[in-house]
Amino acid sequence: MKEEIISQQQLIFIGTAVVMGSLARILTIIQDYRQYPSYPNGYLLNLVSGIVAAGLGAVVVPAFITKNYSAITFLTLGIQHFRDIRKLEKESLKDVDTTEYAKRGNAYIDGISKTYEARNYFALLVSLTTGITMHAVNSPIIWVNIIVGVIAGTITFLILRRFSKGHNVGDLAEVKIGKIEVRNSELYVDNIFVTNLLGTDNSRKLVQSEGIGAVIIPKKEHFRITLDNYGQRQAILFEVCRRLGVKRYNFIRKQFSTGKIALAIVPIIRDEGAFVDTIKQTPILENVKKNPELMKSPLEDK
Template sequence: MRAQILSTPHLILIIIGIIGGTLARVLILREDYRQYPTYPNGVLSQIALGFVASTLGAIFIPAIMTNNVTAATFLALAITQFQGVRKLEQDSLKSLEETEYTKRGSAYIDGISKTYEARNYIALFVALTISVIAESLETMPVFIRISLGILGGILIFLILVRFSKGKTISDFAVVNQAKIIIKNNELYADDMFISNRIGSIRGQEMILQEGIAVILSPKQEHYRIFLDNFGQRQAILFEITRTLGLKRYHFTRKDYSNGRIAFVIVPIIHNIDNMISSILRTPVLETVQKNHKYLQKKEK
């Protein structure tokens, strides 16, 4: 059967779908730019992928309507391509590990790459929703079809963003500044022992004069499960050093008796408020949240 030629209204609806999906990708990207290694070049590549995903979603329904089944199969091909992009993202971030102040860690890299893959699907579904609604109301004027399609796209966007939004450290832990103490060549944050390897007298003076310390306390006992996770602590340390820089020292210690976690660093930018903020905004890794219901359970 010979394929039909798309009319001008169909082309307008496709363009609206592409714009809507791409805009959705841009809006989501702004939330997590701090996790991305190459800003703004990394942002540009992600917007380009969002544009491709939006195009596939926008042309899916018109392709079927014009008997162009071959074009519709590109939607399935896109999933494979986005999975390939996730693998490239992982390789890219791993190659940068040695150039950072501290390493992200494999768990954090896995979470970041999965997040960017999933958000391309959000762009695709937003564009697909706009296209489905607009094409299903063929008897109505174009303006109404576009308006209802956009409203549907906004609704599905809000639903998907809420569904895919992960937890952060602020949901499960309290962060407080701690006083740095050195006695008998041992480093303490408040009453919590940190390390007995703190270097020379000059190094100790640097820690006392320029160091910052914080202690994370789990809000509930079972929240210690992810705070004690090495990958989670590595992600927190990475966000701290990425926010403040690292002049020289960094220490991490956990208290086995009560689940507290201490971080001590000598940063380039001495700002305790930014340090606490970066910790609270650090995502809780998906690899830690294997049992979501357990983490949500309230203690009696």
């Protein structure tokens, strides 16, 4: 029995789909204030896994056309591989969590590892959509197929990115610089009690002279359910400490009566603008999104 050989046109289709899927993965690798993924090894791991995912999506249609159904099993194996990568990423982040200025926490680590896995599916789905579209059009003019495939892949990427975009702390709360006060061994930020661990003269002088504080005020009462979550507050503290560094102290405390959250640190880099911006840009963790109605931002209510 003569095996059907993949044509030159199909090879072009596969190549185009792989490129589109890989670009989708590259566009999701953003070196932001969170410094994740790290450079350069984190970039390399993300890029290679994205190319593999794009390749899996690109060969699905040609495999059906050539009746090479055994190749479809690689898709299942690839998905399992991405899950294994998520587990490894979670273990890796947990291993280094004790070395950070403040811990990310299990909730934040779980969200990061899921995002890591989901971005590979971005590449796979964009590549698959691009390939299916080009084969469906199947125009004798090769550039027509490529252009239509690229458009379909781009639309798929935009839809997926829109769908996966989450909220930030700034969507749910106002953040402002708070006044630091030291009363005996107690630390207050805008009259919100934070800690009573400042028992020495040196610690009190350091916090009073170099400390910086902020107050997070929920925009709606039910946003307290999200912001009061311990994992969410831990993520906020981690992001601030990671961006500004910590010279000596870092504290975060919620005020039970009002729902306000006070944060105070003695940073290495004292930048109030970066301090507030980091808090606002901290992502809302997936495990605290219990009810979509509770996560509606004020803009979405209008």
